[in-house]
Amino acid sequence: MTTVTHAMVLAAGLGLRMRPLTLERPKPLISVAGKPMLDHALDRVAAAGIETAVVNTHYKGEMIAAHLADRRSPRIVLSPEADLLETGGGIKRALPQLGTKPFLSINADILWLDGPTPAIDRLISAWNPDAMDALLLVHPAVAAFGYDGKGDFHMDPLGRLTRRRSGEIAPFVFAGVQILKPELFKDAPEGAFSTNLIWDRLLETERLFGMRHDGLWFHVGTPDSIAEVNQRLEERPSHSES
Template sequence: MKAMILAAGRGERMRPLTDSVPKPLLTAGGRPLIEHTIESLVRSGFVDIVVNTAYLGELIEARLGDGARFGARIAYSVEGEALETGGGIHRALPLLGEEPFLVVNGDIATEFPFGQLRRPISGLAHLVLVPNPSHNPRGDFNLCGGRISDSGDDRFTFSGIGVYRPELFAGCSPGKFPLAPLLRRAMADGLVSGEMYTGFWMDIGTIDRLQAFDEYLKSKAKRNS
């Protein structure tokens, strides 16, 4: 199974840090965010990785190269302008192939065991949900009996980790578009499964959260030394 890391965003909420550095290359624990994700994927057996880029994407390519030093094979899907999640994945489909593939947001930090997603999915998508953080108290989707829906009050937060079939994007045209409407249509047809993860997870969407992740990694390193 191939994996894709979404790394094309501008990172407006992280300015001024992102004025000259793309968000995936911001550091925590002395390493760029995207390198933490790549290493986690490789440890879980994902060695064929696609990274989409737009804003300052050349810096990401220069840093990661072909992925060999991580034990990976990295291919790049270059976007002239960021195409949002749906458009970005759609553009990368020729690199991802015809089988289900894993997609991970480039601005999350987690200890989720990616290897457990290397299994067949029954529908068009499989999403990992997490307990609602303070910045998203109402959550995104409902999870019941292993199926995800867009109805009900008991909602959890989408982690930015999902497995998708290429068929989810059938009928889509190239360009900029979000992923959520595609998922909601598939949910209405009962074609989105899901699971809950209660371990370490952070959305690195602000400078404060980046600093919190940095402190988490430093504290973990001290405990393990």
């Protein structure tokens, strides 16, 4: 199995749709299912045996830094951003801390429950650097709790992804977790940009792949959705966070 030793945890966003809650704290520190969403993400990273997590910060970054000050597993490296760099720009800025090998990237404001095998372990097992430059965890859009979009990707039997075209509905939504090669960002633009730019380049070479999540996945986008997610989890006969 490929060993992944570093994770990038994206925690710098403004969380505008989560206002007024994010007027007081950054979205990754909002509690869902008993603990902050950032802790859900970092607990998954630790459980996968990943040693180091680079956490980028911007909005109310001092609160995130204080929250993480005593955390030991995974080891936390902060990557503060004076200007918001978006997902791709944040990763590029953190490359010196992420090393030279493929790394995990995870959004700090998502929530999922694993199937029989943890999703991060499944991604690492499925990673094939000879064929792939990026491997995305994707979830069926129709089963994504709280999601009402048109989906992001189509996926062929080998896992190759293609974009939803304008006017189409695609069956899969990006679930916020992926494995990426660091060299993808070496010639990326300076400043703010989305990882969509990286994905678009890989789509041209057919090296963007997906893996279907086999557990539950929740889109936690607004204050109202927090109560809905908590209620959904409480209604599960024997839910766990694993």
